[in-house]
Amino acid sequence: MTIPEPDKIIDLRGTPCPLNWVKTKLRLEEMQPGQVLEVVVDDGSPARNVPRSVEAEGHRVLALTDGSGGVHILIERR
Amino acid sequence: MEQVYFDHAATTPPRSEVVEAMLPYLRERWGNPSSLYATGVRALEGMERAREELAALLGAESDEIIFTGSGTEADNHALIGASHSLRKKGDHIITSAVEHHAILHTAAFLEECGLRVTYLPVDGTGTVDPADVRAAVTDRTILVSIMHANNEVGTVQPIAEIGAICRERGVLFHTDAVQTVGHLPLDLSEMPVDLLSLSAHKLYGPKGVGALYLRKGARVRSFVHGGGQERGRRASTENVASIVGLGEAARLARHEMDWESEHSAKLRDLLIRGVLEQVPDAVLTGHPQRRLPNNASFCFAGVEGESILLNLDLEGFAVSSGSACNSGALEPSHVLLAMGLPRELAGGSLRVSVGRDSTVDQVERFLEILPQAVARLRNMAPLTRAVPQ
Secondary structure: OOOOOOOEEEEOOOOOOOHHHHHHHHHHHHOOOOOEEEEEEOOOHHHHHHHHHHHHOOOEEEEEEEEOOEEEEEEEOO | OOOEEOEOOOOOOOOHHHHHHHHHHHHOOOOOOOOOOHHHHHHHHHHHHHHHHHHHHHOOOHHHEEEEOOHHHHHHHHHHHHHHHOOOOOOEEEEEOOOOHHHHHHHHHHHHOOOEEEEEOOOOOOOOOHHHHHHHOOOOEEEEEOOOEOOOOOEEOOHHHHHHHHHHHOOEEEEEOOOOEOOEOOOOOOOOOOEEEEEHHHOOOOOOOEEEEEOOOOOOOOOOOOOOHHHHOOOOOOOHHHHHHHHHHHHHHHHHHHHHHHHHHHHHHHHHHHHHHHOOOEEEOOOOOOEOOOEEEEEEOOOOHHHHHHHHHHOOEEOEOOOEEEOOEEEOOHHHHHOOOOHHHHOOEEEEEOOOOOOHHHHHHHHHHHHHHHHHHHHHOOHHHHOOO
16 A cells, blocks of 8 residues: 655654644644644654544554654544 | 623623633533543643634744733733743843733832833833833843733834844843734734733633743743643643633634724724714823724823713713722822823723724714713812822
8 A cells, every 4th residue: 555645744742642642633623534644753652542542533544654753643534 | 771891901701602612611521631531631622722723813833822810820920930030141121111010010029039120111102112122121131021002092012123122132022912812913923022921801702811922942930830731831720611712712813803803993983083072171092093993092181080980880881991099099090191191181091992792873872971971070070179189
């Protein structure tokens, strides 16, 4: 599967749980279904918790990659 | 008798959309936004949405918004917090003689703590001269605080010029924008402002909540100590429902400010023209053009402002007087005295501030009643008897 280019990117490194999820959710609410949001979070619990909350809310995690001092989460807005 | 509210500079009625937005956060989403479980996260969501709405109104980043308990608290936070953070750099603050008491009394407190404060004068329109700011800045100056618009006479200060001078000299610039946020456009991404205070209830939001804008990188110490709320910048469990109300008021203001300002300015101009034409010896206070769209303020020779206010109240009009009865003596407003008005004239001040629900019909009725009230009072008791010289 090719990984799509994100429509929006937000850097939430340094933002603790659950504020990072809330900020992700607010961005997703502004987007259209099918659009892709890239979120950069800290490794550790943010990298585990944010994707879990994303999926619990019904959105789709397309990719999860390490890099540039954080974990990049690619989310398709459903 | 219809009650007409012409005191929007004192407070504004919360809009029904604001109340509706708040209710779920009092009934169902009452969790503590610092809690990690779902009940807390639901409250946090409302609060962060409000932070983004307010940031959008101001042209700021959401991380630059600190929710406070009031505009007064935001002013205290700005002055006291900056003084603590920058004490090693200097010990001098510059403000103006016409600020709200939230600034003036805080500045007086800081003087007691050993800081030096310069109170800049204003001209007859209540305007601070940016050249005076430039001349007053020294190597010891850490903060300049000049209000965006005056709460009594409505004069809008040249904060862009003042902020530019502060930036050039490497001094923090704070503005008390309690009277302007939601009423005048502000874009902090362009404006050289480092700190800004605001209050929800002046823009049709609830009482008991305000905010301090703190530009990224500005060093201002926490003012309320305790928990780690607001990223450690203001302890206290947040007033979530009121914060949500502030966010909704900010959202509405962003969409409706242009219409509302135009509407208010039309009524304000009717009021100013009518009062000056129909009441003998009436003086417009504040700047004739650079003033708040909703503020019409006057002084009437030979009559007490408080007496006019009480007479108008009997006729169903709520307005405000700049003077306040203090220990039996009528103390004229510090703003009017700083503008150079004689005490006897300053004692006869009246502030009429309209809002989004005010109408031409209300203004016309006011213009029928006010001249009669002033004439009646002038015949009854000359001011000189009431004011100790």
